Amino acid sequence: MDYFIIIVTTVAGLYFHGWLYLRIRRWIDRDLALSLAGNDLHKRAFMLQQLEKARALKINRRELPDWLKNAAQQYTPEAS
Secondary structure, eight states: OHHHHHHHHHHHHHHHHHHHHHHHHHHHHHHHHHHHHTTOHHHHHHHHHHHHHHHHTTOOTTTHHHHHHHHHHTOOOOOO
16 A cells, blocks of 8 residues: 555656646746737737747747747737
């Protein structure tokens, strides 16, 4: 019974750490996209869309900052 408890708690701990690691990576990516947008609400929405597009295109994490910077430069303000 002792081994079962050790195995269950170890697996649960590893799962939690993996989940937390992925959540932090997503928060970092989101923070990067929003920091490139500044205070412009339309650009913030645009950058979040670009982040989702990058995830759909499976952009490599090393290339993501440059990809998002390029997307931010291509943003054109909407006419009010």
